[in-house]
Amino acid sequence: MRAVDVAGMAVFFLFQGLLAREVLAGLEAFPGHAWWVLTLAGIGGYLWADFVSGFVHFLADNFGSIHTPFLGPVFFRTFREHHVDPLAITRHGFLEVNGANCVVSIPFVVGTYYLVPVRETLLGLAFGAFMFLFLVGIFLTNQFHRWAHLPAPPRWIRALQATGLILGPAHHQRHHTPPFDTYYCITSGLMNPILTRIGFFEAIKGPLGRAVEPIIGRAEEVVVVEPGAGGAAT
Ligand SMILES: [Zn+2]
Ligand SMILES: [Zn+2]
Numbered sequence: 001m002r003a004v005d006v007a008g009m010a011v012f013f014l015f016q017g018l019l020a021r022e023v024l025a026g027l028e029a030f031p032g033h034a035w036w037v038l039t040l041a042g043i044g045g046y047l048w049a050d051f052v053s054g055f056v057h058f059l060a061d062n063f064g065s066i067h068t069p070f071l072g073p074v075f076f077r078t079f080r081e082h083h084v085d086p087l088a089i090t091r092h093g094f095l096e097v098n099g100a101n102c103v104v105s106i107p108f109v110v111g112t113y114y115l116v117p118v119r120e121t122l123l124g125l126a127f128g129a130f131m132f133l134f135l136v137g138i139f140l141t142n143q144f145h146r147w148a149h150l151p152a153p154p155r156w157i158r159a160l161q162a163t164g165l166i167l168g169p170a171h172h173q174r175h176h177t178p179p180f181d182t183y184y185c186i187t188s189g190l191m192n193p194i195l196t197r198i199g200f201f202e203a204i205k206g207p208l209g210r211a212v213e214p215i216i217g218r219a220e221e222v223v224v225v226e227p228g229a230g231g232a233a234t
Contacts, residue, residue, distance in 0.1 A: 005099025012102035012139070015109040019132050022118035026125035033122060041129035047190060048130075049137025054185030054192070058201050061180060063209055065217030074100050076219065083180050089146045097142045105135050137187050140166075145186040148172040164190070 027034045060079035066072040078100075082089060089097065108131060112118070118128030144167045147157050161168040167189045174192075175183040183192045184201065195201065 002095060002099075004103065005095040008099055008103035008106065009095065011106055012109065012135075015106065015113055016132065016135060019109055019113050019118070019128060022113065023125065023129045023132055025119040026128060029119055030122050030125060033125070037122075037126050037129050041126060041133050045130045045133030045135075046137045046188065049134050049141065050185045050187040050189065050191045051195075052134075052138065053141045053187045054195065054201075057184040057186060059208075059212070061184070061219070062205065063212050063216060063219050065220060068216050071216060076216075080219070083176065086149055086176055087151075089142075090149050090151070092146070094143075097146050098139065101138055101142055105138055109135055141187045144188070145172070148186075164188075 027037070030037075056075070057079060060075045061083075064071060064076040066077040066080070068076065112128055112131045116128055116131075117124035119125065147153055147161070148167045148169045149172075150157070153161070160166050165188055167186055171189045171192070172183065172186065175186075181201070182196055183189065185191045185195070
């Protein structure tokens, strides 16, 4: 898995770099538009990353067999074990924490780089900037999630968490309260109050389950047998 993580991260960074170069060229081609393109892409991309983190987390917590190829061990088991042993993420290294998100982001960054006219059209530029910053948010998601579980984070991380712009420990603790069915978003958590208020995940759980369970199977109970951890998550 480590080799996949290393290769995935290298390819991800390479194409993010290439995409960033296209965005910079686009900003030069459309002077005067940089302020709104970057503001919209920054806010929209970062909030969209938070939403996607919550949506994927919601899927992994509620649906899918751990025996599904790739998704089973990488996502379904990881998220469910996290409820049983929330500190495991703090014992994992940088590659282990962030490798999988790089791998799943590759099709999006490569697709945008090759298919979207980022430096030729204003719409292409806006989309390219949005995608770049969205994927930066996705890349940071597991890191922010890990920090929210550190028993004693360094002061600069606590200061960042205090701004509310990245996931905070008290905020994230609401998800770690059984039955683990709320506050799924783990990039900034900014989308959590909104999605809770509109009952988003409750509304989609039934219909979505009927659509995806025939493909990825039902979520089975996961038991962690590592020393110091026990019990089961749903
Ligand atoms: Zn969860
Ligand atoms: Zn957590």
